[in-house]
Amino acid sequence: MNAHALLTRLRGQLPLLVTAVLLVSMFSVGSVQYDGFFSGQVVLNLLIDNAFLLVVAVGMTFVVLTGGIDLSVGAVVALSTMVSAWLVEQHGWPPLLVIPLVLLMGTAGGWLMGWIIHVFEIQPFIVTLAGMFLARGLCYTISVESISITDPQYTATAQTRIPLGDLFVSPSALIALLVVAAGFVVLHYTRFGRNVYALGGSEQSALLMGLPVQRTKTTVYAISGFCSALGGVLLTFYMLSGYGLHAVGLELDAIAAVVIGGTLLTGGSGYLLGTLLGVLVLGLIQTVISFQGTLSSWWTRIVIGALLFVFIVLQRLITARRR
Amino acid sequence: MSTATAASPVKAVTRSRLFWPAVVLAVLLVANLAFTPDFLAVRLQGGHLYGSLIDILHFGAPLILVSLGMTLVIATGGIDLSVGSTVAISGALACLHISESTDPGGLATVLTAVGIALGTALVLGAVNGLLVAKAGVQPIIATLILMVAGRGVAQLITDGQIITVTSDPYKLIGGGYWLTMPFAILLSALVVVATVLLTRSTALGLLLESVGGNPVASRLVGIRAMRLVALVYVFSALCAALAGLMVSSNVSAADGNNAGLWIELDAILAVVLGGTSLNGGRFSIGGTVLGALIIQTLSTTVYTIGIPPETTLVFKAFVVITVCLIQSPVFRAKLAARGARTRRTARPHAAAPTNREVGA
Numbered sequence: 001m002n003a004h005a006l007l008t009r010l011r012g013q014l015p016l017l018v019t020a021v022l023l024v025s026m027f028s029v030g031s032v033q034y035d036g037f038f039s040g041q042v043v044l045n046l047l048i049d050n051a052f053l054l055v056v057a058v059g060m061t062f063v064v065l066t067g068g069i070d071l072s073v074g075a076v077v078a079l080s081t082m083v084s085a086w087l088v089e090q091h092g093w094p095p096l097l098v099i100p101l102v103l104l105m106g107t108a109g110g111w112l113m114g115w116i117i118h119v120f121e122i123q124p125f126i127v128t129l130a131g132m133f134l135a136r137g138l139c140y141t142i143s144v145e146s147i148s149i150t151d152p153q154y155t156a157t158a159q160t161r162i163p164l165g166d167l168f169v170s171p172s173a174l175i176a177l178l179v180v181a182a183g184f185v186v187l188h189y190t191r192f193g194r195n196v197y198a199l200g201g202s203e204q205s206a207l208l209m210g211l212p213v214q215r216t217k218t219t220v221y222a223i224s225g226f227c228s229a230l231g232g233v234l235l236t237f238y239m240l241s242g243y244g245l246h247a248v249g250l251e252l253d254a255i256a257a258v259v260i261g262g263t264l265l266t267g268g269s270g271y272l273l274g275t276l277l278g279v280l281v282l283g284l285i286q287t288v289i290s291f292q293g294t295l296s297s298w299w300t301r302i303v304i305g306a307l308l309f310v311f312i313v314l315q316r317l318i319t320a321r322r323r
Numbered sequence: 324m325s326t327a328t329a330a331s332p333v334k335a336v337t338r339s340r341l342f343w344p345a346v347v348l349a350v351l352l353v354a355n356l357a358f359t360p361d362f363l364a365v366r367l368q369g370g371h372l373y374g375s376l377i378d379i380l381h382f383g384a385p386l387i388l389v390s391l392g393m394t395l396v397i398a399t400g401g402i403d404l405s406v407g408s409t410v411a412i413s414g415a416l417a418c419l420h421i422s423e424s425t426d427p428g429g430l431a432t433v434l435t436a437v438g439i440a441l442g443t444a445l446v447l448g449a450v451n452g453l454l455v456a457k458a459g460v461q462p463i464i465a466t467l468i469l470m471v472a473g474r475g476v477a478q479l480i481t482d483g484q485i486i487t488v489t490s491d492p493y494k495l496i497g498g499g500y501w502l503t504m505p506f507a508i509l510l511s512a513l514v515v516v517a518t519v520l521l522t523r524s525t526a527l528g529l530l531l532e533s534v535g536g537n538p539v540a541s542r543l544v545g546i547r548a549m550r551l552v553a554l555v556y557v558f559s560a561l562c563a564a565l566a567g568l569m570v571s572s573n574v575s576a577a578d579g580n581n582a583g584l585w586i587e588l589d590a591i592l593a594v595v596l597g598g599t600s601l602n603g604g605r606f607s608i609g610g611t612v613l614g615a616l617i618i619q620t621l622s623t624t625v626y627t628i629g630i631p632p633e634t635t636l637v638f639k640a641f642v643v644i645t646v647c648l649i650q651s652p653v654f655r656a657k658l659a660a661r662g663a664r665t666r667r668t669a670r671p672h673a674a675a676p677t678n679r680e681v682g683a
Contacts, residue, residue, distance in 0.1 A: 069463065116644070120651040125402070125463055126601055129588065130643040137636030144631050244633065252471050265464050298478035298579075305472020312468065316458050 015262030015314055019277045026284050034291040040167045046283040048169060051176040052077065052231040052238065053253055054279045057261075058183040059227025060254040061275045062220045065187075066199045067267025068124035070221065072113065072131035073228040074250035076106055078243070079135040080232020085147040085242025088154065095153045103229045109135070110225020114218035124221075132251070139244030146243035149236065158237045172234040179230065184272045196220060200267025256304050257282055259311050264319065281307070340598040344613035347596075351620045352376075358628055371500045375623065377508075383619030384507040385410070385497075385566035387612055389586055390593040391518055392559030394611045397594050399552050400535040400603025401455060401462035406563040406590060408473020409447055410583025413440035413564035414571030415480040421488045433492040440564050447473075448560025452553030466556075470587070477579035487576040497572030507569050514565065519608050528606075531555065535603025589618055592639060595646050 031038035047054070056073050063070045080102045087093040087101070113131050117124050149155070161168040187193040195216040198206040207213050235246060261278030263270025285303050289295045355362040355375070365374035389406050396403045417436040424432045447469060454465035491499075499506045522528030533541040534548045542548050566586070571577045595601060596617055597610025618639075625635050648654045 116648075120648060120654045122647045122651050123601060126591075126595075126643065126647055129591070130640045130647070132640075133588070133636045133643065134640035137634055137638075137640060140631060140633035141637065144633055249471075252467065255467065256471065259464075265461060296478070296483055298475040298483065301475030302472050302479065305468050305475065308468045308471060312454075312460055312464060313458065316460060 013262070013271075014318060015311060016271055016274045016277070018311075018314065019260055019262055019274060019281060023277055023281050023284065026281070026288065030284070030288050030291065034288075037287075037291055042287065044164070044167055044169050044173070046280055046287065047173040047176065049238075049286075050279050050283040051170070051172040052234040052247075053250065053257065053282070054176040054276065055179050055227050055234060056231040056250060057254045057257040057275045057279050058179050058272065059224035059231075060251075060258050061183070061261070061263055061270065061272055062187070062196060063124075063224045064255070064258050064263050064265060065196050065267055065270055066217060066220050067203070068117070068217075068220070069128065069255070070110075070113075070224045070228075071125065071128040071251050072109075072135055073224065073231070073254055074247045075132040075135035075139075076109060076225060076228035077232040077235055077247040077250055078139050078245070080106060080229045081236045081239065081246050082139040082142050082147070082242040082244060084233065084236045085149050086142050088151045089147055089149055095151060099233055102233060103226060106229020106232070107222050107226040110228070111218055111222035113225070114221030117221065118214050118217045136244060142242075142244075144244070146241050146245075148241040154237065154240060158240055170237075172237055175230070175234065179227065180272065180276055187272050192216065192219065197268055200269070202268075253282060253304070256308050259315075260307055262311075264315055265312070266319070340607050341609050341613060344597055344610050344617065348613055348617050348620060351617060351624060355620075355624055355627065358624075367503065370503055372503050372505075375627075377505065379616065379619050379623055380508045381505040382623075383615055384505075384511040385569045385583075386586065386589055386593060386619060387511045387615045388514060388562045388566040388569070389559075389583075390590040390597075390611045390615045391515060391608065392555075392562030393587075393590040394594050394597070394599055394606050394608055395518075395522070395531060395555040396462070396559045397591075397599055397601060398531045398535045398603055398606035399555050400538070401552065401555070402591065402601075403451065403466050403556060403559045404463060404587050405447070405451060405466040405469035405473055406559060406566075407583040407585065407587045408470050408477065409444055409560050409563035410567035410570060410586055411477035411577075411579050412447070412473055412480065413444055413567035414577040414582050415477045415486070415579050416440045416443055417493070417568055418486040418488050418571050418577035419480055421490050421493055422486050427488060427490045428492065430492050433490060436493065437496075437568060440568055441561060444560040444564030445557060448557035449553065451560065452556035455556060456549040456552040474579065477582070479579075481577055481579040483579070485576050485578045489575065493572050494575060495572070497569035498575070507573070510565070510569070514562070515608065515612060522608070532605050536605070590615075592643060593618055595643065595650075600650055601647070 027037075036042075056077065060070060060073060083102055083105065084095075084098055087098045088095055109131065113124075113127050116122060117127050157171060160171050162171065162174065187196065195206070195211050198209065198211055199213060199216050199220075203213060206216075231250075232247075236242065239246065257278035258270070258275050259265060259278070260281055261271070261274030261276070263274060282304060285307075286300055289297070289299055289303075352363065359375070362375050365372055365376055367373075389410070393403055393406065417440040420436040420439055421427050421432055424435075426432050451466050451469060454460045454468075455462050458465075495501070495506050496510070497507050501509060522531065530541075530546055530551060533544075533546060534551050538548055563583070563586075567583060570582050591601075593614035594606075594611050596614030597607055597612070599606045599610060621635060621638065622632070625632050
C-alpha cells in the first residue's frame with residue numbers, strides 16, 4: 001500500500017527526475033570529454049549567462065501552471081531594454097527611477113493581458129500574440145537602431161563581480177536566484193500558489209469552489225509581465241544596450257525550459273525548481289556546443305527541439321497512464 | 324415591413340462574412356490613391372502586366388498559400404506554428420539540390436528539387452498531424468517543436484550560408500511570367516480554387532467544420548476525426564512548402580535564417596481577419612484570401628508612405644485584438660447590454676455566453 005503510494009508519487013515526478021539525470025549525465029560527459037569543463041566556474045557561468053532566461057522562465061511557469069501561455073515575454077524583454085536605454089541615454093533619467101518604471105510597465109502590461117483573457121474569454125495564445133506584436137512594434141517606434149548604454153551606474157553594475165572563494169558570480173545571477181526562491185515560496189507555500197494549481201487543474205472546479213479565479217488569472221499574467229521586465233533589466237546589464245531585436249525567440253526558450261523542467265502544459269502540475277533545472281539544461285547544451293567547437297550554433301535549436309519532443313511525448317505517456 | 328424587404332438585399336450584402344474584410348481592403352487601396360495617384364493603374368509592357376495591384380498579388384502569393392493551409396488547420400480547432408520553418412526548409416532543400424546538380428537549368432533537376440521539397444513537407448506535416456491527432460498533444464505545442472527545431476534544420480541544410488541558384492525553370496515558380504501574369508499568382512490561384520472545390524463541392528469542408536465545432540460529437544456520429552485532423556496538418560505543410568519554393572525562387576536564393584520569418588503570425592492574422600474563428604468550427608477561404616491581401620496591402624502602403632516598416636507590428640497588434648474582441652461572444656454581449664441600457668429598452672438578458680464545452 002505504502003509502496004504503491006510512493007510509486008504514484010514518483011511517477012508524477014518522473015519528468016523532473018529525467019531532467020535531473022539528464023543534467024548530471026550531460027555535465028559528466030562534458031567533464032570527461034573536454035578539458036577545463038569540470039569546474040565550478042562553468043556552473044556559475046551557466047547562471048550568469050542565463051540569468052535573464054531564468055527570471056523569464058519563472059514567470060512563464062506560473063502562467064503554464066494555470067494552463068495558459070505567454071508568447072509576449074521575449075518582446076517585453078526587448079521593450080524593457082529599449083525603454084531603459086532610451087530614458088537613461090537620451091533623456092538622462094537616473095537608473096534608480098528608470099528600473100522601477102520599467103518593472104511597473106511590464107507588470108501593468110501583463111495584468112492588462114490577463115484581464116482581457118479572463119473577461120472576454122479569448123485564448124491566451126492570441127492575446128499574448130497581440131501583446132508581442134505591440135511590444136516589438138513599440139521598440140521600433142522608439143528607435144530602429146540599437147541604443148548602447150554608457151551610463152556609469154549601468155556599466156559599473158555590469159562589470160561587478162561578486163567573489164565566491166576563487167570563483168565569482170554577477171549580481172544578475174544572484175537576482176535570478178532570489179526570484180527563483182521567491183517564486184518557490186509563493187507557489188508552494190501560499191494560498192495564491194495553491195489557487196494557481198487549482199486553476200490549472202480545472203477552472204470550472206476552481207470557480208465552483210469559490211476560489212478567486214479572475215484575480216488569480218490576472219495576477220499570474222502580471223507576474224509573468226513583471227518577470228519579463230526584470231529579465232529585460234538583467235539583459236540590459238548583460239548587453240549594455242537596448243535593441244528591438246534583443247531576445248528574439250526567447251518565449252520559445254522559456255516554454256522549452258518549463259516543459260523540460262517537468263511542468264505539464266495542460267496546467268495543474270509542475271515544480272518551480274524543475275524550471276531551474278530546465279534552464280540549466282538549455283544553458284548546458286550551449287556550453288557543450290561551444291566547448292566542442294566544431295558544431296555550429298544552429299545545433300542548439302535542433303537539440304532543444306529534440307528534447308522538447310521527447311519530454312512532450314513523455315508527458316503524454318504519464319498523463320495517459322494516470323487516467 | 325416594406326422597408327425591411329426593401330433593405331434586405333443591402334442587408335444580405337452587409338451580413339456576408341466577406342463584407343467587412345472587403346471593405347477594409349477597398350479602404351486601404353483607396354487610401355493609397357491619395358499618396359500615389361496611379362496606384363490602381365495596371366499596364367502591359369513587353370507582354371508582362373505591371374502595376375501596384377499586380378505587385379500586391381505577386382508578393383502576397385506565398386502568404387495566401389500559407390494562410391490557406393492555416394485556415395483548414397484552424398477550422399479543426401488547431402493551429403500550426405511550424406509553417407515558417409517549413410517555408411525555410413523547403414526552399415533550402417530545393418536550392419541545395421539545384422546548386423549541387425550538374426544541370427541546374429534542366430527541367431528534370433527542378434522537378435526533382437520540387438519533389439524533394441514537397442516530399443519532406445509531407446513527412447513534416449505527418450509528424451505534426453500524428454502528434455496532434457494520435458498522441459493528443461495540444462496543437463500549439465506539437466507544432467512548436469518543429470518551429471524551434473526547423474530553423475536549425477534549415478540552417479543545417481544550407482550550412483549557415485545563403486545558397487544562390489541560377490536556374491530559369493526554377494526562377495519561373497516565384498519570379499517568372501506566364502500568360503502575361505506572374506506565375507506565382509496563377510499557381511496560388513489554382514491551389515485556392517482547387518481547395519474551394521474540394522471543401523465546398525464535397526462533404527470534406529462540412530466534416531472539417533464539424534470536427535472543429537465539436538470533436539466529441541463528430542466522433543460519436545462516426546466521423547473519422549483523427550484521420551481528418553492529421554490530414555489538415557499535412558495539407559498545411561504542403562502549402563507552406565510551395566510558398567517556400569516561391570519565396571526562394573523569387574530571390575533565386577535560400578536563406579535558412581530569414582525565409583518565412585514571422586509568416587506563421589501573418590498567416591494566423593490573415594485567417595482571423597477573414598472571419599474564421601480561432602475556436603474552430605467554421606472557415607471561409609475567400610475571407611482568408613482577402614485577409615492575406617489586406618496584410619500585403621498594408622505592408623506595401625507602409626513602404627510607399629515611408630513609415631519604418633517595423634512599426635507595422637503596432638498596427639497588427641491593434642487589428643488582432645480588435646478582431647478577437649469583435650469575435651468574442653462575451654464582448655458582444657457586454658456591448659449589446661450597454662447599448663440596451665443607453666437606449667432605455669428593457670432587455671435584461673442580452674445573449675448570455677453559452678458554454679460549448681462538452682465533456683472528455
